[in-house]
Amino acid sequence: MLEIKNISKSLGGNSVLKHCSLKIEDGKVFGLVGVNGAGKSTLLRCIAGIFQVEEGEILIDGEPVYENEKIKKQILFISDDPYYPLNATLTSLKKFYQTFYDWNEERFQEFYKIFNLPLDKPINNFSKGMKRQVFILISLAIMPKYLILDESFDGLDPVMRLNFKRALMEILADGKMTVLISSHSLRECEEICDAFGILENGCIQTSGDLEALKNQVHKIQLGFKDEISKELFKDLDLLYFKKVSHIVTLVVRGDIEEIKQYLKLLNPILMDVLNVSFEELFIYEIMKKEGNFYE
């Protein structure tokens, strides 16, 4: 299990992570989301043992990650713009990662057929998407216990994204690998991730099981005969409120049955419960934190 305990980290005098805590169960696919500059990459680099935290600790199976060879062997970090030496080829990069990690050649060959990348051509000449495929292929061949992907989906074409997801699902079926993904594409995260964390103001504001959260948050559309005051909804845990004439749209957190009962007392002529996507959830959470959830 990965435990982040009350960590703080500053970059260039700015406090990026402030008393941030998080727990990630083994075998999960964890989606880390946050607005630009929230500190997602910094948090991932701290987890990978690249940056040393100023306060708190990061533990994997109870052991600190920083400067711990044994633990770091179980982690593979793929940054948003991964490094490769000048004139490096897939073969030379494979050699590099083989030097430091346990390499499964069989799995490499299996996924290599899917990705179909040139082995001996300089990676420098590859497109952005192809470069990402190279590192995804490497991560699949290594299959570390903890795979950290910093916006690694970005730049992949839909077919390759699907291939990667399938490959990841296949590996994840064993339950031996934990994946941490930070991405701006919340739709992608929603499809792959089973847990999530929203990073805001330097700490994890919301985290947990994605399905559980989706069951906790509901988008409801209501129609009323007469114009209705928003004051009537003040007892609900509102994330979003929008009123257009006699139609009200709410995003509300809580038990759906209790919410329905509460709303029925307001005598709506129409009440629809709609699905909430992860992207919407993220937007509503952020909007509420910023204090502008009423339109």
Add this chain to the structure above:
Amino acid sequence: MNKVYFKYLLHTNRNIIAVLFMTCFLIYPFMIFFVDRQMFYSQALDACIWYSFILMILTFCIPIYMQNKRLKKKSVDTFYSLPIKKEKMYHTEMIFGLFLVFVPWVFNYLLGISQYWIKEGSLASGKEVLILIACLIYGFIQYSMNYFLVGKCNNVLDGVITLFAYDFLPVVIFVVAGSFIDMNTVGINAYDVVNFANMSVHGAMYSLVYYFIYRLHYSTLFLNFPIGFLFLLLHCILGILAYREAWRDYVCKPLEEAEQKTTSAWSYRFLIPIYCMLYLSLATYNNGIEIMTITGVLVFLGYLAATFVSNRAIKISARSLVFFASVLLVMNIFTYVFRENKAFGLNEMFPTDYAYVDLDLYINLYDEQKNIQADVSLSDEEIITSLQDLQRVCIDRFYEGQGETIGSLLISYKDSHGKKICNYNYSITKGDEEELLELLKKSGYEIEITDWDIKVE
């Protein structure tokens, strides 16, 4: 050290190793092969000394190459997420760097000197082994120092600039201090005071090996120069400290600083003020307002350029302007105090362990249309005391700015073997000639006045 990582470095750098072997081969053993047999002994040793400069270049370039990945964000993410402790990574990279510096160089050095052995059955001078030892020691010291300095920087450009600035600092100190003394003292030879060899050796940079070898080359016995061993000891300590500090820095330096502006006190924060101070010592009031203005403006432009480069922004803060103005003021105050105190007695540090004094006098008396030319020796204590009084008069006159120059006087203090201890060179003003002629008469020289000359015999 991590053997797996070392093997990886060896494998990935095989082309560079091959290029280094080839370059060293072409520069030394290959050239030696074509040395003319008659010139063999002298040229072979010179080539051996000059080949050491290749080592110096390597100790400059390899630390930058080896630390390149620490100075780039992308590579930091990859390399420092690897399951290797930073300490092991440091030792592996340091040792691999030393391998790149020394192995191709030493191999070709041995190949080169073995040619003497094969052709002549002995080494060309016997100093080759000492030169090799000196190069290994100083090469390691210089490599450690450069590695430490590059490690203090946050990006490659700053690393290169910092190394260049440190390597040229001893030379700049030498030139500037020499010029300052030259402008603000009289009689003494500035470059006797500011000895280039000592400055460079103290500077501990690019000319280190050169001067070490220089001593070897021009001395019959290495042991005649114990001072060389003192410097060697001092630099060994510096080298070990640099290795240790580079290690500490490698482990402790936050990696998020990669590709950021360099803020270390070892880089721009030290170098810009020191260079500024040195050059502003030449922009002082005693040179006249024009020279002072031109020098001041040029130094200010250089200061602005250095500030822009270090800040990566074309903007100047009020603090920087105040700093520059303060340094200019301080250097002028220092010059004023230096001159008011007549160089704190530097002009009057006459030697005591001389055997005799040589005078080389040239005076042109325009009014009488006569020249006085004399090349004489004085050994009488009393006469020499009088001469020193005259020297003091010349010194006072220099600082007071009085008198019309009519000639020059070169005074050389020599030991019993006729070897020069030190030289003094003065401008002679009207009225001094009579005192000088009187002095020469007292020491037994005859003064003969002809239509054209006043001869001293």
